[in-house]
Amino acid sequence: MRAGQVAYYRDLIWVLVSKELKLRYHSTAFGYLWSVLHPLAFATIFLFLAAVCKIPRVGDMEHYALFLITGLFPWQWFANSATSSNYYFLDNRSLIKKIRFPRHFLVVAGVLNDTIHFVISIPVIIVFMVYYRHYPSVAWVALLPLMLIVQFLFTTGAALALASCNLFFRDLERMTLICVSFWFYLTPVIYDQSMFPQRLAWMKYANPMAPIIICWREMFLHGTAPLTALAAACGWAAAAFAAGWWIYRSLQWRFAEIV
Amino acid sequence: MSSVAAVSFREVSKRYPVSRVSSDGMKGLLLHLPRYIAALCRKAKMFSALEAVSFEVARGECLGIIGRNGSGKSTTLGLIAGVLRPSAGAIETRGNVAPLLELGAGFHPDLSGRDNIILNGILLGLTRRRVMENMGRIIEFSELAEFMDQPLRTYSSGMVARLGFSVAVHLSPDILLIDEVLAVGDEAFQRKCIGKIQEFRARGVTMVFVTHNLQDVETSCDRVALLDSGRLVEIGNPAEVVSRYRAVMANR
DSSP: HHHHHEEEEEEHHHHHHHHHHHHHHOOOOTHHHHHHHHHHHHHHHHHHHHHHHOOOOOOGGGGGHHHHHHHHHHHHHHHHHHHHHTTTGGGGGGHHHHSSSTTTTHHHHHHHHHHHHHHHHHHHHHHHHHHHTTTOOTHHHHHHHHHHHHHHHHHHHHHHHHHHHHHHOOTTTHHHHHHHHHHHHHHHSOOGGGOOOOOTHHHHSTTTHHHHHHHHHHHHSSSSSOHHHHHHHHHHHHHHHHHHHHHHHHHGGGGHHHH | OTTEEEEEEEEEEEEEEESSSSSHHHHHHHHHHHHHHHHHHHHEEEEEEEEEEEEEEEEEEEEEEEESSSSSSHHHHHHHSSOOOOSSEEEEOOEEEEESSTTTTTTTTTTTTHHHHHHHHHHHOHHHHHHHHHHHHHHHHTTOOOGTTTTTSSSOOHHHHHEEEEEEETTTTSSSEEEEEOOOSSSHHHOOOOOOHHHHHHTTTTTEOOOSOOOHHHHHHHHEEEEETTEEEEOOHHHHHHHHHHHHHHHH
């Protein structure tokens, strides 16, 4: 029974993820390239902005293009999942009303789908790295899976909460859009963490995405992990996942009544 | 008794809160503020979809549920399927339940017929391997072999329903819930569906079905339950319950 259950859940995830993968760039000419083109296009805006405004090149910002994409790619993963999570349950109304199945798998599959798109964009980061004479380090073997898990847990927690709450409070999808764009500028994606003024330094740890982005960038550029940021990222991920799961568990029995 | 029952309802009630606050959002809130405050202070009004309903379905039995629109038939199926949770009372089911509350739940118009079979089959509780083992039979039953690699949006609604039914009948449930799904496809396909359902009965599958077709109920059910405004009016011999329902309807 247990083994059967595990096999079933694996198949459920597989079928939901492969459905999303098939559908996302369905009938577009560039297909998967869009997962890379979007953050790259985004990066050119900031390159232009940096040139025009003569933003000081602090710390790792020396090679600004590389600096940007090491932050933008993981950010894009989070932002995509967070904004689309509002529709994970909403778009599957008929399933929720008519079939009994573990509904959180819709969320897990949705986030996993964005995770896969992030993973297949890592080679693009490596191309940029090599161009600027940075090379992947052995530490990636441990750090890459760890960071993937940390960001996956954090994103899934947030997505569970958003997907569940949006069924009851539809204004949430608009709020999410605004919050995510605010959040982007509050997170050291386009600027270096050292640029936080002294009295705002706490924001490095109070904002869950800040330590996550800091760790990614540190991993890509230096093959290391700053321990405080890593600990903060793990802590936030665990807390977000627990909170998201709790919210989902306490609301989910009413889903079929409300959709 | 309850040890052999496949489905048992004990004093089951299902109530929904009637929305106290209307859905016209912020503007309505500001315009009618005093009324909102008064409404919030009162206790929430509840709409009762089912009220203290008790019955049992024995293993291998076929129970039909009839009643007017809004009498609680679909709520009953939703409760057995486990998509809804009762407000009071207890529900027990024995064995795995296949809820055919909607044919082809989860079908996606842009996926091919074959991909939709896999998606729907897994969502209904089969492992991928089981779906693949049954793929040939499902396609054959649906009579849609030449359309299998076309996207579902090119299918007619009758073809979609046929595909959905074909997946559903290849599940191997202990309890089958059917909500008005027999009316799919042309006459020949309907005969095939009824044949398949009789096959299930012969295999000892418990069945609960909701329909407005009283003739179906009389010919294929062991017992019939009549619901009215969420209450169980009568349960028993199909001919008797159906004639009582007809009499009630005639008096309206």
